[in-house]
Amino acid sequence: xxxxxxxxxxxxxxxxxxxxxxxxxxxxxxxxxxxxxxxxxxxxxxxxxxxxxxxxxxxxxxxxxxxxxxxxxxxxxxxxxxxxxxxxxxxxxxxxxxxxxxxxxxxxxxxxxxxxxxxxxxxxxxxxxxxxxxxxxxxxxxxxxxxxxxxxxxxxx
Amino acid sequence: xxxxxxxxxxxxxxxxxxxxxxxxxxxxxxxxxxxxxxxxxxxxxxxxxxxxxxxxxxxxxxxxxxxxxxxxxxxxxxxxxxxxxxxxxxxxxxxxxxxxxxxxxxxxxxxxxxxxxxxxxxxxxxxxxxxxxxxxxxxxxxxxxxxxxxxxxxxxx
DNA sequence: CTTATAAATTTCAAGCTTGAAATATCTGTG
DNA sequence: CACAGATATTTCAAGCTTGAAATTTATAAG
Numbered sequence: 001x002x003x004x005x006x007x008x009x010x011x012x013x014x015x016x017x018x019x020x021x022x023x024x025x026x027x028x029x030x031x032x033x034x035x036x037x038x039x040x041x042x043x044x045x046x047x048x049x050x051x052x053x054x055x056x057x058x059x060x061x062x063x064x065x066x067x068x069x070x071x072x073x074x075x076x077x078x079x080x081x082x083x084x085x086x087x088x089x090x091x092x093x094x095x096x097x098x099x100x101x102x103x104x105x106x107x108x109x110x111x112x113x114x115x116x117x118x119x120x121x122x123x124x125x126x127x128x129x130x131x132x133x134x135x136x137x138x139x140x141x142x143x144x145x146x147x148x149x150x151x152x153x154x155x156x157x
Numbered sequence: 158x159x160x161x162x163x164x165x166x167x168x169x170x171x172x173x174x175x176x177x178x179x180x181x182x183x184x185x186x187x188x189x190x191x192x193x194x195x196x197x198x199x200x201x202x203x204x205x206x207x208x209x210x211x212x213x214x215x216x217x218x219x220x221x222x223x224x225x226x227x228x229x230x231x232x233x234x235x236x237x238x239x240x241x242x243x244x245x246x247x248x249x250x251x252x253x254x255x256x257x258x259x260x261x262x263x264x265x266x267x268x269x270x271x272x273x274x275x276x277x278x279x280x281x282x283x284x285x286x287x288x289x290x291x292x293x294x295x296x297x298x299x300x301x302x303x304x305x306x307x308x309x310x311x312x313x314x
Numbered sequence: 315c316t317t318a319t320a321a322a323t324t325t326c327a328a329g330c331t332t333g334a335a336a337t338a339t340c341t342g343t344g
Numbered sequence: 345c346a347c348a349g350a351t352a353t354t355t356c357a358a359g360c361t362t363g364a365a366a367t368t369t370a371t372a373a374g
Contacts, residue, residue, distance in 0.1 A: 016296045018281055021188060023303040024241030029230060030310040031178060039241035040363090048330065056274040065353060074185060075332055080329085080354055102339045102352040124175055131174040138302050139173045145295050146302040152290035153187040197333095205360065222323060232362055237324055239360085259322040259369045 033132055038126055043119060050123070052082050053091065053108065053116040061093055062105030091115060188287055195283055200276055207280070209239050210248065210265065210273040219252055219262030248272060 032047070039045040055071050056063060063071075069079045083106055086092035091112035094104040108116065131139075169189040189204070212228050213220060220228075226236045240263055243249035248269035251261040265273065288296070 008254055011336095013296065014281070014285045015294050016293065016300070017291065018284050019299050020283050020296050020303075021288060021290070023300055023307065024181070024185055025189065026311070027303045027307045028181050029349075030307060032182065034310070046329075057371095060285070066351085073190070074330095076333055076353065077333080085329095100340075102353085104353085124171070126169045127175050127178050130310065131178060131305060134174065134177070134302070136170050136173065136256070138305075140168065141179050141298060142302055143173070143177050145291070145299055146184045148179075148295075149288070149290060150180065150184045150187060153184070153191070153287065193332095203359075223321085231360095233323065234325075235361055242359095257322085257370075261323085308360080 031127075035123070035126060039119070039123075042122065045119065048078075048082055050085065050116075050119060052079065052086065053112060054120065056092060056106060057113065057116050057120070061108040064097070064105060066101050066103075068106065086112065124129055138142070140151045161162065183232075183235065188284075191287055192280070192283065196276070196280075202276065205235075205239055207276060209236065209243065210269060211277065213249060213263060213265045214270065214273050214277070217264070219259050219264040221262060223260075225263065243269065254312070 025084065036047050039047060039050060051069060051072055055068050059067075065076060065079050068083075069076045072079075083092055083094070087094065090109055092106055092108055094106055097103045097105055134142075193204050196204060196207060208229055209225060212225050216224075222233060222236050222240065225240075226233045229236075231300045240249055240251070244251065247266055249263055249265055251263055254262055291299075
């Protein structure tokens with residue numbers, strides 16, 4: 001019934017993994033909060049709206065609701081509400097899919113494309129500024145490890 | 158009026174920083190979602206409640222509302238609601254601060270301590286499992302870089 | 315003492331997020 | 345055709361989150 005005792009090294013790795021998670025979460029939250037703050041203050045905009053428009057901007061032919069929610073890893077119902085708002089504001093629209101009346105394709109309007117282009121350019125500069133403390137070696141080192149981590153997490157489904 | 162042109166190397170670092178941010182966010186979100194899912198399924202619990210209890214568990218003498226919100230980097234109003242809920246359920250309580258009628262100290266009840274102890278132990282094992290794809294070198298390498306990143310972010314306030 | 319300012323907390327409206335249930339539509343099988 | 349499942353989306357209630365305004369209490373200056 002008892003678990004085998006952990007060696008010192010195993011305990012150490014385990015504790016270090018917990019510390020890593022807390023630091024990963026902290027760094028990620030700090031950056032995300034800063035982006036939210038700037039989007040709000042500079043553009044009176046929100047991150048979810050930015051994210052949905054970003055997905056749509058990369059797919060000029062349009063995306064199904066379910067494709068957007070998969071890309072952003074959020075629920076379907078969530079996307080419904082955000083696309084509703086974007087549509088009301090004339091930034092996106094739903095287009096019928098020929099041959100499937102269940103689905104529709106969401107596209108940015110020309111107005112939506114213009115608004116997003118402005119936001120995206122500034123957003124990229126913000127990230128560059130916020131991460132300016134990391135040099136090329138740091139960036140590459142972290143990208144590699146994060147890639148492997150995400151792969152492992154997505155496999156383990 | 159024009160910005161100086163970026164060299165190839167500068168562009169490259171800038172683009173890599175943006176990629177890093179997207180990967181950092183992705184890894185962090187995958188882990189966080191998995192933790193939320195397990196808390197919900199195994200304990201019918203939420204991450205905000207877990208986080209508040211975790212802060213309280215580390216401070217047996219109690220924490221002021223504002224101390225909790227600073228530690229968790231969330232708003233004061235947020236903590237009000239969560240502590241209200243925990244109090245209703247008999248897991249935490251507000252204690253008057255002698256000499257300052259504006260503030261109160263929040264403490265875990267014995268019941269709250271027991272509930273949290275159970276959750277915390279399992280939580281730590283989850284993190285170890287979720288991050289099992291990272292070896293000791295990965296973990297240490299990332300911790301160092303994330304520390305420097307967070308320091309830089311917090312300085313830049 | 316009075317008053318202005320600061321500090322601690324709560325309240326509130328608006329928006330995000332989820333999972334589950336409900337609708338509507340398709341698709342393959344008999 | 346009928347119909348059992350699979351798909352695509354929406355609806356909904358509950359909970360989280362924020363920033364700003366409001367409330368209460370403390371503190372310092374005159």
